[in-house]
Amino acid sequence: MNNDQIAPRRFHRRAALTMLGLAPVLWGGSLSAHAAPSYHRTAYNVRQLPTELLPYNSPTPGPLDGHLTYDGEGVAVFVIDGRQYNHPVMQAEFMLSRLSSYRHNQDPEYLARVEKHAQRLMETSVTSRGAMYLPYPFDWALHYDKTDMMLAPWYSAMAQGQALSAFVRLFEVTGKQEYLTTADSLFASFHNHKQRGVPWTVYVDDGGYLWFEEWAKDPGPDRAFNGHVYAAFGPYDYYRITGDVTARELFQGGVTAVEAHLSRIRNPGWISWYCLKHRYDYGIYHKFHVDLLYMLYRITGAPSLAASADRFLEDFPAWQIGGTGNLSAGRYEACKFDANGTVTEIKEFNLSAAEQVKVSRRWKFEGQTGIWLLIDTGTVAGFWIQETPGKAFIKRYIEDYKFDPPRFIQFEKGTYVGRRFDSLGAPVSTKRFTLAGDSTARTDRRAVISGALYFHVVAGVFHDYWIPAQPGVDV
Template sequence: MGNPFTDPTPAPAPVDGLPRSMALSLPHKDQPLLTLGPTPEQLSGGSPKTPSAGTVIPYAEEGFTGQELAELPTTLPFEFATSGHPAFDVPESMRPWRNRPLVSKTANYDSAGVAMFKDASGKLWDHPVLQIQFGLSALAAYRTSQDPWYLTKAKLHAQRQIDRRVVLRGAWWFPYPFDWSHTVHTGLDFKAPWYSGMAQGEALSLFVQLAQMPEITAEERAVYLDAADNVFASFFVGDDAQPWFMLVDAEGYAWIQEYPVDAPGTSDFTFNGMIFALFGLWDYYRQTQNELALKLWDGGLTTIDHYFSRLRNPNWISYYCNTHRSPAALGYTYHHHHVNQFMQLAWLSGRFSFARQMDRLIDDYSSSLLTEAGGTVAFAAGTHTLYKFDTRSDGSYSQTRNDAQLATKKVTFTRATSAPASMRRRIKGCGVYYRISAGAYAGWWVGEYYPKAFLRGQWLTRSYLPHRTLTFPANVARTVYLYGTGGSGGSTKTVKFVADSNAPFDQRAYINGRAMLRISAGRLTGYWVWQGDVRTDGL
């Protein structure tokens, strides 16, 4: 096999001991991630079962035309911790459920054209979260494509929820018409009909967002807004009778239960499902300015902030729920949903705490795969240690193999060089490593450590709204970087201030193997500084 290492074009005035072309020109530059990725499948931990004979689901009559709810409640029946989290408006692209991947026009549709859940036997089931998320994704697709097929589908999926509603305890509920048990999380054993706080919250988003579309009629708008009011009423129902999904725990924190189980203390306390539901409260508050919706939003964010240490699993995949706290059983995909959800919580609340928490989750366990084309790892001149780990054949993590170290190898290069890589990920119990993808060292891993070995380019870019603040410490020289792309060179500056000096920053990205912050105003606008060289948010 050929040697994958190539020498860069020599250049004068090295930067951090590296050729300038290697240190300052970025062969890859990704754009900031602005929205959530594909939605998780709510039933992935189990499979539907036909309910027992005689099961009755008390569907309301079809043909709702509005105002089924006599009057919205004006007080909450429970108290819970709050912290004054606001619900700010944000640019269109940063609002919940915008710019999602285009939904496929081929799905498991029923005869009415509504997406259904298909079980292992081929039977189709109504699935509220699946259908509501399909509707929201169709709306997002319509906004970007203006293809009327998507708007029609969004309305069709909203209508299915209206037609399949159950009216109990003065509110609308969206029933799951099958029995279901989670195969990993003990205690989640449901008999039809059962209900989910995730579905209730996401339905708020679907009805409100449809009502906001300029293309719908005034009559449709009234129906959707009345539907949202009827769903919002379910947030006022406690866990003292069925159905329910709101719970205040023993410490006084409010929870929206994706999987509400009696007795209430045995519920899953699922993080991602609660946050998806909170986005519905944000949508509803921004539309109605209802102060109780704002209080529920505030209480929910207070809960998520308080229990972040229970969600986070330092230097590894975050925990799925507060009850079972099992990261590997459900795979790392939920970790990345957490990352993106905390990004949106920071935008929608304007609170830096959620931005910092997002940063920690990214640092704990970031995206494993690069791109189909891979990436380029730069090596400084000198001796490096390569590693073999016990992984799956593609380098991904195996719970049974647990990334055990199998071998090491020393290699020495007389000059800075580079090699192709197919993967960047954290090795269990270790740091972040790159997997070399071709040549004599294919399959070997090298640890990330700038400027000794690093992935060239800009990766994992995130944007902050509002902009955050970094602080240069007094009387300490720091280097800031202006990067070039496509082979063009960049530049550096050395700065030193006689007193602590603040600057705003609007982006964070991994550039050449380091977490870098982009300054967004002042004489250093556009320059990047290593996060380790500054303080952030006054901390």
């Protein structure tokens, strides 16, 4: 891959290229009087993923209503002090998740509700600089800090990008031209850079990196990691169906900014930071960061992105709430912690027989070694037990991530034991083999099984076996 500086070009798939590319092709309105700045772009491969592997798509259908609040028209709304407001991200995410479900169940009610949300977003949009913008009609304290307010109407690249993805996919399902036209107008907003007095969600920082700003305000853009990446999926989806070169370049520029700033988002040994401006660490967003990095790997095939996701998981486990646990017979030192991770109580338990228990949380505490499981039932209910491979663990496959394309897994010479597991994570067979020299294979999946990290091998002598992470094995 090569790095270069590009000046964003305006392009419309229906317009002919101007002679020798000397003049920009206009669409969605006239050019801004402010020249768009150039930005760093690495020429990542941008793969055309099959539908089932696209961002937001789930392998199973979900409920139609879920836990959201809806107005009289069946459109999801955000409630503040008893008053209902439109929330562009919430409404775009409703569209994306129900379109994913519709792909499985073909239930016309799902599609009808998606189209109601589409109409709401179109009806409440505003037009600026030839592009559609989705305003937030309520004030919001950023990070709940009332000295850092988002004042209505405000705009978000996350809303622009997720809505762009939603309208692209709604067009794919229905073939209705109005949805493609709306996608065109939303995509146009990615060419409008930061400018005072008008809506904006895209800008280039002082280092020349392109940002899709979730919290577009001046002074001080937040540069939230998750919002930036979710926004980047919008140009990716638009590129999928149009072949628009500028959409591909915008996506590549967004990923370039991600990789250039991961060292500032990562918080070694702990939860990653939410954004570049503030030092807030939220456990659920750490999981989002991991998920997004693996998704960017899926789209680009860039090994560095998957390796970064691996490091984030080494720093802190993915958010895990609920599960069936196993406690083997033996001695346990159980603990209780306060909100700061300080031990408030220690109690020893001796289990004469294995117990199946409910686990409500899997977590890490600052200053404490390892990962801990909060036990809800059984002899040690109410206490935290340190996760121990083969002894104290959550059953089934957790922190389960599939790699497409498969990644390289390297073995030093030596003897290794591969295992096969059933759907609950119980071993069903093993294979021992001694490698006479260093060897390389492929892995298409990683998961924590019985409390230990494993990689699923899809080539070589350990094909279709799981190999535990251990000295001599490197991914």
